[in-house]
Amino acid sequence: xxxLAPNAKIETxxxxxxxxxxxxxxxxxxxxxxxxxxxxxxxxxxxxxxxxPMINLGFSGNAKGExxxxxxxxxxxxxxxxxxxxxxxxxxxxxKNTHEPFFKLIRKARPxxxxxxxxRITNAEPERDKIVRKTYENAxxxxxxxxxxxxGQKLLSGADISYLTVxxxxxxxxxxxxxxxxxxPVLIRTDPFKDRCVGEKTAYPDFPGIFSVCSASFAGRSYxxxxxxxxxxxxxxxxxxxxEQGEPAVCS
Numbered sequence: 001x002x003x004l005a006p007n008a009k010i011e012t013x014x015x016x017x018x019x020x021x022x023x024x025x026x027x028x029x030x031x032x033x034x035x036x037x038x039x040x041x042x043x044x045x046x047x048x049x050x051x052x053p054m055i056n057l058g059f060s061g062n063a064k065g066e067x068x069x070x071x072x073x074x075x076x077x078x079x080x081x082x083x084x085x086x087x088x089x090x091x092x093x094x095x096k097n098t099h100e101p102f103f104k105l106i107r108k109a110r111p112x113x114x115x116x117x118x119x120r121i122t123n124a125e126p127e128r129d130k131i132v133r134k135t136y137e138n139a140x141x142x143x144x145x146x147x148x149x150x151x152g153q154k155l156l157s158g159a160d161i162s163y164l165t166v167x168x169x170x171x172x173x174x175x176x177x178x179x180x181x182x183x184x185p186v187l188i189r190t191d192p193f194k195d196r197c198v199g200e201k202t203a204y205p206d207f208p209g210i211f212s213v214c215s216a217s218f219a220g221r222s223y224x225x226x227x228x229x230x231x232x233x234x235x236x237x238x239x240x241x242x243x244e245q246g247e248p249a250v251c252s
Contacts, residue, residue, distance in 0.1 A: 016051050018051055023056075023057065025069070026063050026118070027063050027087040028059075028061065029169075029170055030056065030057070030084045032044065032058065034166045035171075043082070046082075052080075058084075062088060064088050064089060071105060074110055080190050081114070081115045083115055087120060092131070100135040100138065103139070107144065114191055116148045118155070122169045123168070154182060155183060156171070156179065
């Protein structure tokens with residue numbers, strides 16, 4: 001049963017600016033577990049900000065790089081794919097045997113699909129991080145121009161981990177917001193979202209440091225401008241140069 005105001009209307013929703021969905025694959029963190037509500041999961045915030053439909057294949061304890069899931073993902077016409085697989089692999093050996101093959105199954109079927117690979121954000125394990133990073137590096141070496149890597153340890157930068165998770169693993173609302181904030185500039189670089197501004201009319205009253213973002217390309221490099229307003233910062237302007245694939249980012 002749904003309660004509606006007497007003068008309420010049920011109408012056809014406004015179409016998304018990006019018609020094809022962004023698909024996320026990963027763990028309970030991808031799913032949005034421990035967010036206070038579904039709209040506060042990082043995947044939901046990204047799709048809301050980019051105005052794109054969302055397919056969330058986050059499985060609590062059960063995203064293990066199964067080939068059949070990769071084939072299913074490859075069968076869908078997407079605007080981008082966020083590959084957030086690591087946590088649910090039961091061992092380092094399992095992750096090594098599944099992470100890159102999963103990626104390759106999708107890439108073979110979708111050679112032009114933008115794919116963003118995320119490293120784990122909490123409880124870092126060097127062996128696992130190396131495997132995930134290697135998938136990205138091998139793709140670059142093979143000539144793949146549609147793949148990006150995000151260091152998971154940098155996604156939660158901005159506050160001590162004790163403020164950002166419920167159990168030193170799963171993000172709370174603030175942790176999910178930082179994941180959103182720090183991964184948004186990477187997604188903006190992918191083809192469907194290039195050279196368009198987002199965020200100018202978006203308000204996040206619970207997080208006063210929210211920014212507007214605009215991206216553009218110049219001289220072979222991509223630039224992201226962020227403008228933040230908060231209780232202690234009025235109109236703080238920051239330019240972030242996102243370097244080409246394989247190069248470090250530079251902030252000023």
